[in-house]
Amino acid sequence: MLNNVKITQNYALKTDDRNFVVMQRKIVDPTKAPGYKAVEGAEPPALKERWDEIAYYPLTTAGLTALIDSVRLREATDSEISSLADLAYVINETTTEIIAAVNAGLSPEFSVKMGA
Incomplete structure (x- = not known):
């Protein structure tokens, strides 16, 4: 099984026995949690990174193609676009x-080219 294979800076994938699972990186600021109270003289807690499961695709070539297209569009909609x-x-x-x-993960004899 694949586990947290990075696709872009903010998205990764993993697999389970039936699906490709898209993971999205989230940065968590503990100081913004409800009930957080700063301790006088103490450093604020560090930001934390977590990866949340956000989408599932069938474990097929069509599922992988749809996953990649979805990540491309998610990255675009996460950006400031005017x-x-x-x-x-x-x-x-x-x-x-x-x-x-x-x-980067393929052997030297293989590569991906757009429009080929």
């Missing part, structure tokens, strides 16, 4: 990042 050109740019940048991540 025009269609910005959207296209973010999707292109995310696609390049995903391709680099995939290629």
Whole structure:
């Protein structure tokens, strides 16, 4: 089984016995928790990183394709976008990042190319 394979800086995937599972990185600030009270003279607690399960896709090539497309669009919608050109740019940048991540894990004889 795969476990927390990084797709982009904010998204990873893992598998269970039937699914690809998309994980999203969240940064948690303990000082913003309800009931948090600062201790005088003490350092505030450090930010924490956690990975939440946010989507499930079937453990098939079609499921993996849908997962990658979903991550590309999620990254775009997580960004500050004010025009269609910005959207296209973010999707292109995310696609390049995903391709680099995939290629880094492949043997030297194989690589992924867009539009091939």
